[in-house]
Amino acid sequence: MTTRRLLLGAGLAAPFLPLARAGAGTGPAGFPDRPVRTIVPFTPGATNDNVARTMARALLPRLGQPVVVENKPGAGGAIAARFVAEARADGHVLLNASAANLTIAPHLAPVGYDPLRSFAPVALAGEAFALVAVNNDLPVRSLPELIAWARQHRGALNYASPGIGSIAQLRAALLADEGGFEAVHVPFPGSAPAATSVIAGDCHLLIDPVAAPHVEAGRLRALAVVGATRWDAFPEVPTLGEFGLGQEWPGSGWFGLVAPAGTPAPVIARLNQAYNESLAEPEVDAALKRLGLRPEPLSPEQLARRLAADHAAAGEALRRLRIA
Incomplete structure (x- = not known):
């Protein structure tokens, strides 16, 4: 199959801000002390967006603060991911991540973040059909x-x-x-x-x-x-x-939550607990299944291992197809 090297668009050609950010440090004792922003890398109506909004509604009573969904589409999800990578690491700005922006886009062009080092994995919504x-x-x-x-x-x-x-x-x-x-x-x-x-x-x-x-x-x-x-x-x-197809494809699609690297461990633990408790609610479970997910609560460490494995497998497939 004839393929060509793909570019992620002119928007990524500009110089990037450094990943180090002022103000990254310890989180507030009463986290969260203001609304939490979940950044969605795709347009409204996409599965990623629908998952984020489902979980935002479920997290509100557990976090005691609104969870606001913001759409920042573009460049295969890289624009939103870079935005979160550069955000203050206190748990109030999160990325509703997917395979696209963390396991695929970084192989195609410079994106201004390292998918394995710029983020702290938080929780998994589930595998996606x-x-x-x-x-x-x-x-x-x-x-x-x-x-x-x-x-x-x-x-x-x-x-x-x-x-x-x-x-x-x-x-x-x-x-x-x-x-x-x-x-x-x-x-x-x-x-x-x-x-x-x-x-x-x-x-x-x-x-x-x-x-x-x-x-x-x-x-x-x-x-x-x-x-x-x-x-x-x-x-x-x-x-x-x-x-007899698809046996060697990279890991199936998934949707989950990541925070900027350096987010304090107690904040990550609080978010993970609230997220996994929400997944156990029958209404949330049913809503995610309607969206094509198989809900799967994971620890941050388990999500980190999955992310690393999928990133490597996607890179191998992209190179073999001469897409990257």
Whole structure:
């Protein structure tokens, strides 16, 4: 498959502020003593955004302060990640992280932060399912038919993603590589507009959790699930593994919370406890599952190990595909 080195956009070409920041230090004894800001790296309506808002509502009674969600999209999530990396390390500014901005984007271009050193892992919301979904007018009804069509119509297939450096882009590139066909990447400024493009027929394919409600409504057709098991919401849709695909893909998508490096351990522990207690609430569990997540409470140390493993695996895949 022909690929080209990808750039994350002119916005990242400017000089970066140093990662060292004034005021990083001990947190307040009564943390939190003001609203907590959760920075979302994608547009409203993206799965990342929906997860952040679900958890913000759940955290309010446990933290005793509002949790305000702020969207800072762009550059595969790198703009938001850099913003948080440079924030005061007191726990009041957090990043709703995902595979894109911590395990993929740093391999593609200078982003102004080190995903393994610039952040303190806090908590995991859960692993995320995704659907391989296509426009209803595409004459395929199964994943083998999609691969056969793409091989027959060489270079005709295109796929939408929520931006360069997104996990949706990497997954579609991996599918094309394993399936032995070529596909053209069409990036959008978020998952919602990417899905809209496939519904309208401007693009053919999307691999993203945001496809779920459109499949339920009949606006898109699901061909496969990305996940270790079938998705309970779509029990009739087979996994990639059932077709012998996706076995060597980097770790599945996940959503979680990280703080700036240097955030005091007691603050991290307080946030982790509140987050994991929220995950145990039946209403939160059900809401995250509707978004395509398998809720999974982790300690900060466990999340750090997962982040490091996924960062290494994503880098290897990007280099093999000649994307990085």
